[in-house]
Amino acid sequence: MRLGALCRGLLLPLLVAVSGTAVTMAADAGAAAPREEYEQVPMPAGFKVVVADFEGPVFADERGRTLYDWPTHQLRNGPAGELKGKPHCDDTHYTKTAGLMSPYPPGLLLPETDKRPTCAALWPPVIAPEGASPIGKWTVVQRADGRRQWAYDGFALYTSALDHEEGDVNGGTKRKTHGDSPADREPVAPPSLLPPQFAIAEQTTGRLLVTSQGASVYALANERPDNLLCDAGCAKEWKPVSAPAFAQAKGAFSVLEREPGIKQWAFRGEPLYTRVGEEREHSLEGSDVPGWHNVYTQRAPPPPADFTVQESPGGLVLADSRGRTVYIYHCGDDALDQLACDYPGASQVYRFAVCGGGDPARCRQTFPYVLATPGVKSASRVWSVLAIDPNTGHLAQPGQADSVNVWAFRQRPVFTCALDSQPGDLRADGWGEFNGYRNGFKAFWLRDDFTDNAG
Amino acid sequence: MSKRFRRLRAAIAVSATMAAAMAAAPVTAAPASLPKSIGYVMTDEHWALYETPGAKQECPKGFNLGPREQFKLLFPDPHAKLSVVDSQLARESAVWFPSTTKEPFEFLEAQGPIALGINLDGKVGPNDFTSPQGEHGIDNQLYRVIGCVRNYRREGELGIITTKWRQQEPFNRLIIEITGIDSLENDDDVQVTLYRGIGDIMMNASGSEYLPGGTQRIDRRWGKRYIRTWHGSIKNGLLTTDAVDAWIPEMGAFADNSQLFFHGMRLQLQLTPTKAVGFMGGYADVDVWYYALNTAWATHHQSYGQSSAPSIYRALRRLADAYPDPKTGQNEGISSALEVAFTQAYVDHSEPLRSAGTK
Numbered sequence: 001m002r003l004g005a006l007c008r009g010l011l012l013p014l015l016v017a018v019s020g021t022a023v024t025m026a027a028d029a030g031a032a033a034p035r036e037e038y039e040q041v042p043m044p045a046g047f048k049v050v051v052a053d054f055e056g057p058v059f060a061d062e063r064g065r066t067l068y069d070w071p072t073h074q075l076r077n078g079p080a081g082e083l084k085g086k087p088h089c090d091d092t093h094y095t096k097t098a099g100l101m102s103p104y105p106p107g108l109l110l111p112e113t114d115k116r117p118t119c120a121a122l123w124p125p126v127i128a129p130e131g132a133s134p135i136g137k138w139t140v141v142q143r144a145d146g147r148r149q150w151a152y153d154g155f156a157l158y159t160s161a162l163d164h165e166e167g168d169v170n171g172g173t174k175r176k177t178h179g180d181s182p183a184d185r186e187p188v189a190p191p192s193l194l195p196p197q198f199a200i201a202e203q204t205t206g207r208l209l210v211t212s213q214g215a216s217v218y219a220l221a222n223e224r225p226d227n228l229l230c231d232a233g234c235a236k237e238w239k240p241v242s243a244p245a246f247a248q249a250k251g252a253f254s255v256l257e258r259e260p261g262i263k264q265w266a267f268r269g270e271p272l273y274t275r276v277g278e279e280r281e282h283s284l285e286g287s288d289v290p291g292w293h294n295v296y297t298q299r300a301p302p303p304p305a306d307f308t309v310q311e312s313p314g315g316l317v318l319a320d321s322r323g324r325t326v327y328i329y330h331c332g333d334d335a336l337d338q339l340a341c342d343y344p345g346a347s348q349v350y351r352f353a354v355c356g357g358g359d360p361a362r363c364r365q366t367f368p369y370v371l372a373t374p375g376v377k378s379a380s381r382v383w384s385v386l387a388i389d390p391n392t393g394h395l396a397q398p399g400q401a402d403s404v405n406v407w408a409f410r411q412r413p414v415f416t417c418a419l420d421s422q423p424g425d426l427r428a429d430g431w432g433e434f435n436g437y438r439n440g441f442k443a444f445w446l447r448d449d450f451t452d453n454a455g
Numbered sequence: 456m457s458k459r460f461r462r463l464r465a466a467i468a469v470s471a472t473m474a475a476a477m478a479a480a481p482v483t484a485a486p487a488s489l490p491k492s493i494g495y496v497m498t499d500e501h502w503a504l505y506e507t508p509g510a511k512q513e514c515p516k517g518f519n520l521g522p523r524e525q526f527k528l529l530f531p532d533p534h535a536k537l538s539v540v541d542s543q544l545a546r547e548s549a550v551w552f553p554s555t556t557k558e559p560f561e562f563l564e565a566q567g568p569i570a571l572g573i574n575l576d577g578k579v580g581p582n583d584f585t586s587p588q589g590e591h592g593i594d595n596q597l598y599r600v601i602g603c604v605r606n607y608r609r610e611g612e613l614g615i616i617t618t619k620w621r622q623q624e625p626f627n628r629l630i631i632e633i634t635g636i637d638s639l640e641n642d643d644d645v646q647v648t649l650y651r652g653i654g655d656i657m658m659n660a661s662g663s664e665y666l667p668g669g670t671q672r673i674d675r676r677w678g679k680r681y682i683r684t685w686h687g688s689i690k691n692g693l694l695t696t697d698a699v700d701a702w703i704p705e706m707g708a709f710a711d712n713s714q715l716f717f718h719g720m721r722l723q724l725q726l727t728p729t730k731a732v733g734f735m736g737g738y739a740d741v742d743v744w745y746y747a748l749n750t751a752w753a754t755h756h757q758s759y760g761q762s763s764a765p766s767i768y769r770a771l772r773r774l775a776d777a778y779p780d781p782k783t784g785q786n787e788g789i790s791s792a793l794e795v796a797f798t799q800a801y802v803d804h805s806e807p808l809r810s811a812g813t814k
Contacts (some may be wrong), residue, residue, distance in 0.1 A: 076755065097539060097543075101755070102755040102758065103523045103526065103754060103755050103758040104542065104543040104546075105526075105533075107537070108537050108538060108539045108542055108543055109536060109538040109539060110539055111538070111539055111540050111544075180753070180755075311676070311677065312677070312712070313626075313677050313680060313704060313712060313714065314626060314677060314712045315677060333539075334539075349539075349540055350544065353540075353544035353545075353547050353548045353551075354544075354547055354548070354551050355551075356552070357548040357551065358540075358545075358548050362552075419742075419746070424680075426712055427743075427746055427750070428750070429711065429712050429750060430711040430712075430713070430750035430751065431551065431746075431749075431750055432547070432551070433547055433753060433754065434753045434755060435750065435751075435753050436750070439547070443712075449677060450625050450626040450677075450706075450712075451624070451626065451706075453712075
């Protein structure tokens with residue numbers, strides 16, 4: 001079903017919370033969707049906060065380039081990443097694997113080493129000027145080459161060569177990464193403007209408001225603080241999120257007095273509830289109940305009209321116009337600097353190995369690109385059209401005759417899989433090395449009622 | 456008159472009576488009692504392998520090599536300049552694009568005439584096994600394939616972890632409901648329905664034992680492809696079903712959504728009021744089985760149990776014994792069986808969504 005049709009079609013009652021997600025994503029297209037608010041924290045001169053389309057608030061330099069850090073991740077055979085105060089992303093030209101993963105041994109020659117960038121080329125360090133002094137969580141750390149580098153919360157800061165405009169966050173994501181993912185870089189952000197009872201869960205559908213224990217927070221359509229609709233019977237199923245006696249409004253959060261002496265949180269004017277008996281964290285199941293919806297501080301931009309949403313055995317997945325499940329390709333190499341290989345500018349030999357046995361033509365048959373229909377536009381920079389050379393997997397040259405225009409999410413092309421024969425099939429979810437997290441494919445989950453693939 | 460026909464005729468009669476009654480006056484009588492039924496939730500599942508002490512009988516030459524061992528044989532010189540492309544990615548390509556060409560490793564098939572499982576085709580063929588109890592015609596060529604792969608044996612990681620996940624994770628909650636039961640001992644006509652359940656499996660306080668009497672709701676939305684209803688019979692407490700094509704959810708390990716597809720799946724379960732124990736057998740679709748293995752278990756994880764996917768694929772194709780592709784003639788199904796155990800649970804058919812309950 002096309003996203004737009006979700007709002008009008010017969011399945012609307014079914015899919016309203018199918019979801020809060022898909023429907024709202026579509027409904028917000030073109031509208032000025034609310035953006036997440038953040039704590040005003042002290043910053044050095046020359047830095048600012050940018051509220052990105054998908055990732056929400058992030059720190060950026062004066063040119064708007066998102067800032068990232070690279071905290072240590074424990075991989076299968078040892079750690080990678082940086083410790084606080086000890087940056088080591090530099091100009092070292094790595095040529096061999098480090099053996100941090102398994103079962104393959106260390107010391108294997110990396111592919112296309114002549115084209116492989118250094119860590120510092122892909123992740124330029126944010127150099128601190130002479131006289132820079134700490135402020136708040138911002139400090140200055142010493143690099144091995146003698147230069148001084150800005151750090152936040154102790155971790156050295158970098159920009160990404162993959163970001164081109166203010167608001168781009170293509171270098172990394174706040175979404176949780178799997179234990180077998182590469183030691184990823186993460187965008188650095190100020191704290192969200194939330195009372196301590198709440199937290200944000202990054203989902204593919206947006207920045208989901210949850211309690212500090214991870215329970216999803218819901219609101220009831222048309223209910224306002226001065227017009228409470230959820231009565232005593234309703235409150236047995238939907239537990240009001242109570243506010244402490246001396247709670248104060250904070251940002252978009254306000255406090256209402258539900259009954260004398262009983263206070264309840266509201267967000268953007270909507271009283272907040274959790275669903276009694278809901279066991280799973282970050283659940284969207286409550287949105288299946290007519291009238292109720294999940295609450296987001298910021299929703300993800302809608303996918304373009306070339307996409308649909310399908311029901312799979314685990315939940316909702318993004319699909320192409322013919323209903324075939326869409327997959328995201330993940331890749332990180334096993335060198336000490338843990339560079340990504342999941343974007344068109346990187347070596348494509350990893351992808352070709354798992355999508356075509358090393359053969360690009362077979363790869364295109366097994367995992368075809370999602371082609372962009374001429375004239376179909378994206379409402380955000382998160383979704384874009386890339387001209388790809390199908391034989392190399394790299395960006396096509398300007399005017400290249402055999403290039404194909406494909407959809408990309410965060411500047412990475414998305415794919416379908418020929419093994420899927422009907423809408424909702426997801427036989428390639430987990431295809432590739434380390435269940436698709438390291439050199440392979442994961443389905444583009446929008447809602448997962450069984451595990452947490454959409455988070 | 457068959458019981459099925461009697462049911463149909465009774466249903467028509469009840470409908471006619473109800474229609475007449477509704478037309479005449481408000482219905483005040485209690486609804487007719489539902490057919491007797493019993494539900495069970497799956498708690499254990501292992502590929503049915505006949506295992507002798509020390510594997511002496513079925514694996515006289517030992518166990519198969521895994522990815523690490525094969526890698527060392529293929530690339531024996533630790534000082535050679537190996538590339539990622541020619542070693543690691545070549546091996547991964549072999550996993551995802553397997554071949555039936557000969558490889559430089561001997562594959563050790565399980566040996567001997569004895570195997571666990573079900574006589575799926577009702578025949579006794581030259582490649583069939585005999586059960587430990589002496590039943591001839593047991594169809595379980597998958598046992599030949601994985602009987603000497605450590606991962607699949609009782610001490611193997613897959614057997615342990617998959618079962619643990621089955622108990623802990625909701626994705627693969629499988630329930631069966633038997634309806635139309637006159638007797639749990641003998642009934643020549645019952646209906647069996649397979650569902651995915653929603654709910655935890657009830658255990659005792661120490662977590663060491665499954666308890667009957669729990670409740671499972673039915674996942675009719677995401678799990679609709681798993682719902683199958685077919686015919687069975689009970690003789691001396693043993694439920695035996697006809698064959699049905701069925702998908703079952705089979706999360707292996709790490710948030711994967713792997714599934715299995717059986718051509719002609721049958722159940723053979725010894726029933727009691729609290730448990731159902733026996734086999735779920737059928738012709739596992741080779742490609743589905745193979746890719747479910749690999750999306751659930753990365754090469755790293757398969758290395759724990761010396762499970763080499765490219766070698767297993769060759770054996771799967773060699774030993775597949777049913778459901779030939781009409782174009783190629785290649786068998787797409789391999790006879791197999793899972794040893795399964797279920798615990799009684801009440802099946803809640805009510806609609807899971809509740810009203811908003813608002814003003």
